Amino acid sequence: MSHHVDPNKNVNLTIDGIPVTVPEGTKILSAAKKVNINIPVLCEHPELCKRALCRICVVECDGRGKLATACSNDVWEGVKIVTNNKRLSTIRRTIIELILANHPQDCLSCIRNKNCELQSLALSYGIYKNPFNNNVESQPPKIESKTIVREMSKCVKCSRCVEVCQEVQAIRAINTANRSSEYRITTPYEHSLEDSNCVFCGQCAKVCPVGAIYEHDQTAEVWEKLNNNGLRAIAQVSPDLAAALQSECAAEQTITTGKMISAIKLLGFDKVYDASIAAEAANSELNRELEQRQKTGGKLPLISGSSEGVARFVKNFYPDLAAHLSDGKTPRRVFAEDIKNAYSAAEKLEISSITTVSFVPDLSQKYTAKKDETDFALTAKELARMFKLAGIMVETLPEAPFDTVASDLPKAANSPPSAEIVDGYAKAREVMETIHSGKCASNRVIILS
Numbered sequence: 001m002s003h004h005v006d007p008n009k010n011v012n013l014t015i016d017g018i019p020v021t022v023p024e025g026t027k028i029l030s031a032a033k034k035v036n037i038n039i040p041v042l043c044e045h046p047e048l049c050k051r052a053l054c055r056i057c058v059v060e061c062d063g064r065g066k067l068a069t070a071c072s073n074d075v076w077e078g079v080k081i082v083t084n085n086k087r088l089s090t091i092r093r094t095i096i097e098l099i100l101a102n103h104p105q106d107c108l109s110c111i112r113n114k115n116c117e118l119q120s121l122a123l124s125y126g127i128y129k130n131p132f133n134n135n136v137e138s139q140p141p142k143i144e145s146k147t148i149v150r151e152m153s154k155c156v157k158c159s160r161c162v163e164v165c166q167e168v169q170a171i172r173a174i175n176t177a178n179r180s181s182e183y184r185i186t187t188p189y190e191h192s193l194e195d196s197n198c199v200f201c202g203q204c205a206k207v208c209p210v211g212a213i214y215e216h217d218q219t220a221e222v223w224e225k226l227n228n229n230g231l232r233a234i235a236q237v238s239p240d241l242a243a244a245l246q247s248e249c250a251a252e253q254t255i256t257t258g259k260m261i262s263a264i265k266l267l268g269f270d271k272v273y274d275a276s277i278a279a280e281a282a283n284s285e286l287n288r289e290l291e292q293r294q295k296t297g298g299k300l301p302l303i304s305g306s307s308e309g310v311a312r313f314v315k316n317f318y319p320d321l322a323a324h325l326s327d328g329k330t331p332r333r334v335f336a337e338d339i340k341n342a343y344s345a346a347e348k349l350e351i352s353s354i355t356t357v358s359f360v361p362d363l364s365q366k367y368t369a370k371k372d373e374t375d376f377a378l379t380a381k382e383l384a385r386m387f388k389l390a391g392i393m394v395e396t397l398p399e400a401p402f403d404t405v406a407s408d409l410p411k412a413a414n415s416p417p418s419a420e421i422v423d424g425y426a427k428a429r430e431v432m433e434t435i436h437s438g439k440c441a442s443n444r445v446i447i448l449s
């Protein structure tokens with residue numbers, strides 16, 4: 001049954017006896033939130049469309065015991081909803097136990113231990129022992145391009161990753177295979193992500209509720225460098241890292257950039273630089289390249305990317321436009337190379353004795369196309385783990401300034417190029433289509449972000 005939804009019309013109902021009024025078209029889940037009732041969910045994600053696959057969120061409607069999934073069903077006038085009683089908690093317990101029966105029992109060694117949606121559901125339903133037999137073996141993790149790790153034996157088949165990769169990013173590097181009990185999440189032709197259209201945006205890892213897709217942790221490798229006395233370690237920090245760190249550390253006080261710099265130094269880094277310097281240097285490179293192409297009749301508009309996944313996107317989906325890609329490096333690589341040269345000259349050190357680590361807020365910045373990369377990109381999550389391991393309470397530290405860059409680093413451009421910044425791969429496709437059709441103004445730089 002479908003009918004026209006009028007969001008200007010209000011609907012009155014009760015949830016666990018509490019009256020609530022919400023606009024027509026509101027889901028039961030959101031109506032319950034309005035009166036501070038949290039219905040448990042697993043497959044649901046606020047930013048993705050509702051497929052109602054797990055059925056954890058079932059509620060009773062209208063006192064007649066009719067069950068409905070709260071994440072996918074709209075409220076209606078006069079309905080009386082019950083979100084919690086013995087019957088519902090038995091149903092939910094059974095669903096969780098059945099998932100656990102098909103899940104490896106190695107929480108202690110899982111990267112999502114204590115931060116897993118399945119684990120917290122089990123805890124809230126008091127499931128400490130599994131009544132079903134469990135013979136699920138963990139499969140070895142598949143590390144994809146040093147960026148993403150997949151452990152499909154831990155997948156709870158919520159489809160969040162499929163939704164985000166197919167519908168939001170429109171990349172389609174993840175899909176589903178088979179039906180009913182054989183239903184599983186896979187990649188086209190079971191290829192590795194490296195051999196697929198994946199652009200390593202990291203969105204699938206961000207939405208996965210369990211430890212089935214996650215970012216590749218390189219903290220052990222970085223600790224090894226930091227603990228090697230013969231090496232120098234230099235950090236570059238993205239401007240928005242402090243904000244990302246705030247939520248990763250669950251800090252009560254504000255983590256300022258200054259406190260974060262002190263904390264990174266405590267980890268053993270010799271220098272901590274502001275990554276926006278590298279962004280300026282990369283901008284000036286782009287300016288030069290634009291002018292050069294204008295003079296020599298090179299392919300325009302010039303396409304550049306804030307991450308190296310952008311080049312994969314263009315080459316995989318628009319190979320005929322690959323000549324529009326900038327030859328330049330991403331700001332992160334510009335930094336890593338320039339700073340090493342400048343620092344080794346200033347301190348009379350071998351280049352090979354300097355390690356650079358870029359701390360980036362987002363997993364998409366971690367991907368690097370270069371196979372022999374010896375420098376690292378760590379996300380806010382990884383940095384938070386390093387602080388935790390070292391027992392550093394970032395918010396309690398004094399403020400420290402960024403180190404200043406040696407004068408022989410390339411100078412930034414006076415003005416950044418007139419660039420159009422395109423956010424997200426769905427929008428990027430629209431822009432690529434206008435370039436295809438020749439309707440895109442040519443004398444400019446397009447930065448896909």
Ligand code: SF4
Pocket residue numbers: 148164165169171172173174193197198199200201202203204205
């Ligand atoms: S990283 Fe992005 S493109 Fe690759 S599989 Fe995940 S969501 Fe899809």
Ligand code: SF4
Pocket residue numbers: 154155156157158159160161162185204207208209210212213
């Ligand atoms: S890999 Fe994660 S996000 Fe994807 S279906 Fe499995 S549990 Fe859900």
Ligand code: FES
Pocket residue numbers: 040041042043044051052053054055056057058069070071072
């Ligand atoms: S959360 Fe509603 S069906 Fe999964």
